[in-house]
Amino acid sequence: MTEDFQFAWMVYAASTLVMLLAGWWFMRNWRWSWVRQTLLLVAAAVLLAPAKTSVAESVAVPVLPLFVYQTLFEENGAAPEVTTNLIFASGGALAIMVVWGVVSLLMRFRRDRRRRFDEDPYFNEQ
Template sequence: MSEDFQIAWFVYAGSTLVLLAAGWWFMRNWRWSWLRRAFLLVLAAVFLVPVKIPVAESVAMPVLPLYLYQLLFEENGAAPEVTANLVFAAGGALAVMVVWGLVSLLFKFRRERRRRFDEDPYFNEQ
């Protein structure tokens, strides 16, 4: 990868992280924090996941800008591998958030149950 392209990647990644931090800042008072986290993680995944197109001497590019470019400016639309990378990036981010949400719900349920048992030692949910 050439030095100019590395600098472009650094600028792109830095500006994307600034954009995501600004999004987190403006959404910090949302009541549903899990929705904010899911939204920001999916945006980070689709903005920052690189895709390498099967053209000789090509370099990895961010998947969402490449997808939009191909969709708007190429005759055949977006390439299948670019579309698949975009779908798998967003789906993977959502899968991570689902697992994170289920684990946090399980811990919250167990914490609430333990708190109820500590308040009432005769509490039994059988």
């Protein structure tokens, strides 16, 4: 990758991280923190994941901006590999958050159940 593209990637990544931090800051008081975390993780995945193109010596370009550019300005629309990269980046982020959400719900359920049992020794839910 040439020096110009490295500098462009650094600027793009830094501005994307600043935008994600600003999103986290403004959404920090939401009651459902898992929604905030899911939105920010999906946004980070589609904005920072590089697209794999069919050209052998092409420069890595972020998935979402490339998808939008190809959809709007190219005759045939977005290339299939760019669309696939976008789907897998967002789907992977959503899958990670689903697993995290299920585990945290189970842990919270067990913690509440243990707390109720400690408060009431006659509590038995079988």
